[in-house]
Amino acid sequence: MIELKHITKSYTMGEQTVHALYDTNLKIEDGEYVAIVGPSGSGKSTMMNVLGCLDNPTSGDYILDGKSVAKLRDDRLAEIRNQHIGFVFQRFNLLGRTSALRNVELPARYGGKSDKERRASAMAALQAVGLGDRMNHTPVELSGGQQQRVAIARALVNKPTLLLADEPTGALDSKTGEDILTLFENLQKDRTITIIMVTHDHNIAARANRVISIRDGKIESDIVRQKSAEVTPPLRASAPAAADMPKVTTNGAKHALVPALGGSR
Numbered sequence: 001m002i003e004l005k006h007i008t009k010s011y012t013m014g015e016q017t018v019h020a021l022y023d024t025n026l027k028i029e030d031g032e033y034v035a036i037v038g039p040s041g042s043g044k045s046t047m048m049n050v051l052g053c054l055d056n057p058t059s060g061d062y063i064l065d066g067k068s069v070a071k072l073r074d075d076r077l078a079e080i081r082n083q084h085i086g087f088v089f090q091r092f093n094l095l096g097r098t099s100a101l102r103n104v105e106l107p108a109r110y111g112g113k114s115d116k117e118r119r120a121s122a123m124a125a126l127q128a129v130g131l132g133d134r135m136n137h138t139p140v141e142l143s144g145g146q147q148q149r150v151a152i153a154r155a156l157v158n159k160p161t162l163l164l165a166d167e168p169t170g171a172l173d174s175k176t177g178e179d180i181l182t183l184f185e186n187l188q189k190d191r192t193i194t195i196i197m198v199t200h201d202h203n204i205a206a207r208a209n210r211v212i213s214i215r216d217g218k219i220e221s222d223i224v225r226q227k228s229a230e231v232t233p234p235l236r237a238s239a240p241a242a243a244d245m246p247k248v249t250t251n252g253a254k255h256a257l258v259p260a261l262g263g264s265r
């Protein structure tokens with residue numbers, strides 16, 4: 001489980017202090033699929049950086065899997081990232097002249113595995129994202145969607161419990177973005193991984209099971225959509241069943257109720 005307790009992240013520049021996150025409380029259970037939305041500059045990436053142990057908060061505590069990590073040194077944070085967290089970025093961040101396989105092997109390198117084990121995990125991760133037949137291609141020889149799938153394979157190679165994706169479909173056309181979202185949904189089906197995704201697109205956010213809106217460094221709303229049955233009942237558009245209504249968590253945030261957007265998958 002993930003818990004942010006009164007997390008503030010401030011930047012001081014000259015006379016001015018910006019609270020990129022301010023007194024934020026948040027709990028995310030294992031296996032959740034969460035979207036974070038909010039306007040530019042609202043603190044989404046800052047929250048991801050704290051959640052991903054890329055950055056220490058200015059104050060407050062961050063409990064990751066029962067341990068406080070808010071004040072750990074950089075080397076300990078790096079260890080936690082390597083063991084538990086995978087990252088996917090908007091711009092893929094792959095090494096350009098290096099094959100898909102080697103790009104994915106790279107994080108495995110720090111996991112204390114033998115060469116053979118590393119290669120096997122990288123191949124398995126690429127197969128899992130449907131790129132078993134493109135392992136020796138370099139990023140320039142791959143489409144945008146394929147490059148993002150390599151980046152996802154790289155994020156998954158050490159079997160993280162938490163996958164953080166900052167605008168993962170932002171650089172892709174809508175069809176290719178759709179494939180990436182389907183991949184996330186498949187990954188998340190057995191609930192062995194928690195996925196937290198930043199997006200500015202409310203349609204994309206609606207695919208997640210929970211949508212957190214932030215504004216000015218604060219959580220503005222937090223809506224949990226209950227999983228509806230696979231079968232779409234007739235008439236649901238005019239009369240949504242109670243089970244399809246979103247459950248609203250109590251996070252100290254302002255709550256909003258909107259009809260669930262399920263059923264279109």
Ligand SMILES: Nc1ncnc2c1ncn2[C@@H]1O[C@H](COP(=O)(O)OP(=O)(O)OP(=O)(O)O)[C@@H](O)[C@H]1O
Pocket residue numbers: 011013018019020038039040041042043044045046047
């Ligand atoms: N390293 C930094 N130094 C100073 N201010 C920063 C730094 N990083 C972020 N900020 C400020 O913190 C606020 C939140 O930034 P953040 O990058 O988290 O926004 P965001 O919601 O991810 O925006 P976008 O949608 O544009 O990516 C902004 O006002 C930004 O200017």
Ligand SMILES: [Mg+2]
Pocket residue numbers: 044045046
């Ligand atoms: Mg950002």
